[in-house]
Amino acid sequence: MYSSPSGQVSTLPEGRQLKKKLKDLKIVKFRHFFTAALCGHAQFFPGGSMAADGDSLISYSLDARPFASYFESTEDSQLNAAGFDSGVGLQLRHELVDFSLDYNLKGMLSNVNNSAEGDMAQLINGSLRSALINDLLGANAAITTSSRMLVENNSFSYTIQPAVSKSLYDFAELNMRYSYLVDKPPSAELASQRREYSLGLNGDLVGGRLTWQGSYLDSSSYSIFSEDVARVELRSQYRLGPELHLELSGTMADKSLDLEPEKKQFNEASYGAGLLWSPNERYSVNLRLDRAENDQFYQKEYISSGTLNWHPEHDLQFSVGYGDRLLEGQRGLMFSTKIHLDDS
Numbered sequence: 001m002y003s004s005p006s007g008q009v010s011t012l013p014e015g016r017q018l019k020k021k022l023k024d025l026k027i028v029k030f031r032h033f034f035t036a037a038l039c040g041h042a043q044f045f046p047g048g049s050m051a052a053d054g055d056s057l058i059s060y061s062l063d064a065r066p067f068a069s070y071f072e073s074t075e076d077s078q079l080n081a082a083g084f085d086s087g088v089g090l091q092l093r094h095e096l097v098d099f100s101l102d103y104n105l106k107g108m109l110s111n112v113n114n115s116a117e118g119d120m121a122q123l124i125n126g127s128l129r130s131a132l133i134n135d136l137l138g139a140n141a142a143i144t145t146s147s148r149m150l151v152e153n154n155s156f157s158y159t160i161q162p163a164v165s166k167s168l169y170d171f172a173e174l175n176m177r178y179s180y181l182v183d184k185p186p187s188a189e190l191a192s193q194r195r196e197y198s199l200g201l202n203g204d205l206v207g208g209r210l211t212w213q214g215s216y217l218d219s220s221s222y223s224i225f226s227e228d229v230a231r232v233e234l235r236s237q238y239r240l241g242p243e244l245h246l247e248l249s250g251t252m253a254d255k256s257l258d259l260e261p262e263k264k265q266f267n268e269a270s271y272g273a274g275l276l277w278s279p280n281e282r283y284s285v286n287l288r289l290d291r292a293e294n295d296q297f298y299q300k301e302y303i304s305s306g307t308l309n310w311h312p313e314h315d316l317q318f319s320v321g322y323g324d325r326l327l328e329g330q331r332g333l334m335f336s337t338k339i340h341l342d343d344s
Contacts, residue, residue: 063089083108087123096133101126119152139166153186172203192223212236226258247274247288255296266296284309315340 071082087104102125109118129142141164149156161179168174177198184191202213217231231253238246253268272290287306292299305323312318317338326332 059093061091063091065089081108081110095131097128097130099126099128117152119150121151122149123147137166139164141165150186155184155186155188156191157181157183168203171205172201175200175202188223190223192221194219194221196220206238209239210236225260228256230254243278245276247276248272264296266294268295269293282311 065087067084067086069082069084072080084107085104086106087102089102090100092099102123104123106121106123107118108120124145124147126145127142128144134140141162143160143162145158145160147156147158159179159181161177163175163177165173165175175198179194179196181194181196182191183194196217196219198215198217200213200215202211204211212235214234215232217229217233219229221227231251233249233251235249236247238248240246250271251269255266255268257264257266270290270292272288274286274288276284276286278284285306285308288304290303290305292301292303294300303324305326306321308320310318319334319336319338321334321336322332323334324331326334
């Protein structure tokens with residue numbers, strides 16, 4: 001008799017039956033390792049941490065997470081589902097560089113329609129930053145990476161993303177980011193690649209009455225066909241009074257599709273303005289009008305929308321919404337109610 005993580009008591013089949021199911025999954029290298037864990041005989045990574053400091057001002061920590069397993073069985077003592085989860089994390093800290101790496105290994109086994117199915121997943125995450133360089137530049141820069149691999153489904157994903165942000169003269173903040181992604185879902189025959197970099201700027205003026213943000217994004221993706229997108233977005237909000245705000249926004253995008261041998265290019269644009277009125281904490285009204293243009297669908301139209309919110313109590317909210325594209329692209333009305341059950 002064994003206890004699952006939920007506290008329920010189950011009865012496992014004999015070890016030979018487990019090994020046979022694992023063998024049917026063609027899990028050879030991890031067969032005895034997995035079986036021993038399920039039978040409660042293995043705990044490979046002792047938990048704990050280590051830290052050391054010296055004259056070099058280097059500190060490190062090692063977090064070895066214990067080998068954890070779970071299992072479920074049917075009333076007739078047949079294996080229904082089982083799995084294991086194990087990992088280790090490493091962190092290095094120095095006045096010049098901070099580095100962290102985390103590795104996680106998971107195994108899953110399930111009985112679906114009297115047929116054993118299973119998979120193994122490896123998850124790796126890492127980050128790199130330098131406090132000394134950030135202090136010298138007056139910025140916050142870091143590089144993060146992640147990867148995911150599923151053995152049986154033959155799927156994987158890898159990502160690397162450097163990013164930096166910097167304050168400009170105490171009235172604006174600059175954000176720059178680059179990312180590269182390689183992804184292959186289980187259902188796809190080919191892996192797709194995506195490259196993207198963005199530049200953003202946001203801040204406030206007039207004593208905080210005017211807030212604004214702008215961004216530029218350029219991305220390219222490659223799979224069966226290639227797609228390039230360049231987008232510029234601008235948004236601002238001006239406080240006309242204690243209860244009234246004016247919102248302005250605009251977006252322009254260029255899209256290019258390479259379908260080999262055919263190439264297509266489209267332009268999209270939208271401009272809008274809105275008013276937000278909150279006479280008190282119980283009521284708020286939001287009205288908005290947008291102009292949308294799309295070469296791909298030969299679209300040029302105005303889109304109006306609005307919402308009315310009422311809070312009769314702090315834990316109760318009623319809303320009425322209207323929009324030309326509110327319900328699956330069609331004009332409509334929507335009524336909603338929110339009740340907060342947590343009194344805290």
